[in-house]
Amino acid sequence: MPRLSEARRQDRYDMLLDAATTQFGEKGYDATSISGIARAAGVSDGLIYRYFTDKRALLSAVLERLFERIIERTTTAVHRVAGFDNRLEQFITSQLSIFQEEPDLCRLYIRELRNSGNFRGSPLFHMTKRYTDLLVHIVEEGVQAGEVAEDTDPRMLRDVLFGGIEHIALHLLVGGQPLEVPETSKRLAHMFVAGVGKR
Structure with a gap:
């Protein structure tokens, strides 16, 4: 049997991921089968x-x-604009x-992988860290530019912000309520930039 070219292998891999994405999205993890x-x-x-190796590896x-x-x-979006806010x-x-x-897919990530005992140290864990570190760098650059208070803890702000975003998104994930993305983003960013203390 002739060996597949790297391009052909990638095409097959992508095709399987496309099918799995649709099946997981429509049926959830438990009701989806390899067959x-x-x-x-x-x-x-x-x-x-x-x-x-198995269904879990495919979901990952x-x-x-x-x-x-x-x-x-x-x-790309973050580096297209200037200024911390x-x-x-x-x-x-x-x-x-x-x-x-x-x-x-977000629901599957939260329920099936992030809360599993094997998540920490997995490739997806490290990708999540790469993503959340983008926010840490935004805060650190804001401190260096004098736009953010020097005593701001970038990692604490990251944790609070991601927790808030996920809580807001639960209205969509659990209740099916639409998100007003531009307006919510503007209000949430302003809350963090301006603070909530009365001046």
Whole structure:
């Protein structure tokens, strides 16, 4: 049997991820099967096992591809503008937009992988850290530019902001309520930039 070219292998890999993304999104993790993904892709179960060890590995690959897209898009959006307040707003907009565009995958990430015992140290864990570190760098650059108070803890601000964004997004993920992304991003960024103390 002739060996597949690298390009052909990548095409097959992407095709399997596309089918898995659709199946996981429509059915959830538990109701999705390797056989169902194979049928959707028009291939045999065995072909999937040439690329992935099991269903969990396939879900991880689906979400890793999503995170690569998120990181690339957010990095581009943040560096398109100047100033701490604008960059913070762009970051929040990007994060909320992902929840709005990919609610099913975001739900799977939170329920199936992030809260699992094997998450820490996994490739997806390190990708998540790469993503959240973008916000840390925005804050650190804001401090260096004199736009953010010197005693601001970038990692604490990161944790608070991500917790707030996720809580806001739960209205969409659990209740199906639409997110007003531009307006919410602007208000949330302003709250962090201006603070809440009366002046």
